[in-house]
Amino acid sequence: MSFIELKNITKTFNGVAVLKNLNVEIEEGNVLGILGRSGCGKSVLINMLRGTKEYKPDSGQMIFNIAICNKCSHVEPPSKVGETCKCGGELKAKTVDFWHSDRKDFAEIRKRIAIMLQRNFALYERETVIENVLRAMEEGEYEDNLYKALDLLDMVQMSHRITHVARDLSGGEKQRVVLARQMAKEPMLFLADEPTGTLDPQTAEYLHQTLINGVKNKGITMVITSHWPEVMNKLADQVIWLDNGEIIEKGPSTEVVKHFLETVPLPKKVDEVEYGGPVIDVKDAKKHYYSIERGVIKAVDGVDLNINKNEIFGIVGLSGSGKTTLSRMLIGLTEPSSGEIKVKLGDEWIDMTKPGPLGRGRVIPYIGLLHQEYSLYPYRSVLENLTDSISLELPAEFAKMKAIHTLNAVGFDNEYSNTILNKEPNELSGGERHRVAIAQVLIKEPNIIILDEPTGTMDPITRVQVTDSILKAREELEQSFIIISHDMDFVIDVCDRTALMRGGKILKIGDPKDIVKELTPEEEEKMLN
Known part of the structure; x- marks a missing residue:
C-alpha cells in the first residue's frame, strides 16, 4: 500500500489551471523529486501536500494511508500499524482523504509534516x-x-x-x-521546496548531504523540488517532470533527468562585440575597516580596473574576497578609504567619491542594482512593481506595453506576461519572482547594471533565458553589466572579461575560460558546478 496517493488533483488560481489532473503515488521511505522550470506548479504541489489552506485542490483526492493511535490519535506512517504508541495505545490502519477529512485527522497528519521553503528561513531572529x-x-x-x-x-x-x-x-x-x-x-513526511536555490555550490552540497544523511538514510519519506537536475539524481528515487501543471514524465530519476536536460537550450553564441570607450575607471581603490578583534581588515586593497561601454564584466571570488564591497564602491554605496573611482556620464567623468547632486548623485539614477537578497513589493501587482512602485510614472497603456516588453527580455512569453501582470509576487514561483526582480532593474533602462548572484533560484531553462536576455539588453540598449557570481559556468556563458578577486585584491583580469585556470582547488570546489 502506498503512503500517499494523489488522484486526479486539479488546482486553479484566478481561473488559471496550475495543476491539471495529477496522479502520483508516494511509497513510504522513498524520495519523490519534482522537476520542472519555474512556474510549472512545483511549489503549489508542495504547499498542497503541507496542508496550506490556500492550496486546497479544486478537485481530486489526496489520500494518506496512516497508522493512528486509538487512544491519543497520534499519527505514524503505515509501517507502524500494530505497534504500541508512546501513550500505550495501539496504532491502527486508517485511510484518510486529507483535504476532506475531519479537522482532527487533518491536524494530526499536518503536525507530522515538516517543510523547508526557499528564501523563507522561519527562525526566531532574536534567539x-x-x-x-x-x-x-x-x-x-x-x-x-x-x-x-x-x-x-x-x-x-x-x-x-x-x-x-x-x-x-x-x-x-x-x-x-x-x-x-x-x-x-521527527516528521513522517519531509517537504523541501528548492531548499538550496539561493546558496553557493559548496553550501548547497553540504545541505544536500545533510538531507541524505538526516532524512533519506533514516527512511523518512521526502518530496523535494529543485531546479538543479543533479540534486534529483543524488536524492530522489523517483521523479515527476511537471510542465505547465501537467506530468510530462515520471520514473527513475536518472531517466527523467536525462530527458529533461535534453530540452535545455544552449545559450546563444555572441558575435564579435564592439565596445565603446571606458565608462568605469578605478585606480588604487582601497576600503579598510578596523575591528577590535581582528585589527585592520582590508576588504578592498589597491584595485585598478576599467570597464567599457557595452561590456559584460564578471567579478568572481570566494565569500569574503571583496567582490561585493568593490561593487558597492563602484556605484557609490560604500565610501572608499582611498583611491579614485570615476564613472562616465555623457561626455563627463563623475567622481564617485564625491557626494551630492554634483558628485555621484548625478550618476546613481543611471545605475541599476539587483541585490542577491532582492525583494519585491509584496502587496503590489507585477505591473505595479515594474512601474508605480519604483517611481516609473507612465501612461497606463504604455506602462503595460513596456512591462510586457521587459518581461519578454527575462524569459516570459507574451501570453504568460499578460497573465502575471495583475498577480502579486506571492502568486509566482521563486524563479518567476527572481526574473521579475531583474525586469524591475532593466525597465528603467540604466546605463550600468550590477547583478549580484542573478541565477540563484533559476532552473536550467530560465538560466539560459536570463543569459540570453542580458546579451539582448546589451545589444539593444548599449548597456554595460557587472556580474557578481559564484556560478563560474554562468560567468563563462555571459561575460566578456572577468576579474578574479582574492583577499581584497584583483589577481587577474581576462577571458572567463582563462580565469578558470587560475582557480585554487578550494575555489574550483565552490565556484564550478
Missing part, C-alpha cells in the same frame, strides 16, 4: 541557534532535548554557531538551522 532548535521540540526533559538539539546541530554542521543569534547568520547557515528545526519535529 540563539540552540534556542531555535529547542523551540521546535515537543515537551520533554530539558536535558534530553538539549542533547538531541546538539546532535541535530552537529548533523547540519552548525555546532560552531550554537550561541549565535539567528539574525546574524548567513543565508546558508540559516537554512541549515531551519533543517535542524524541522528534523527536531
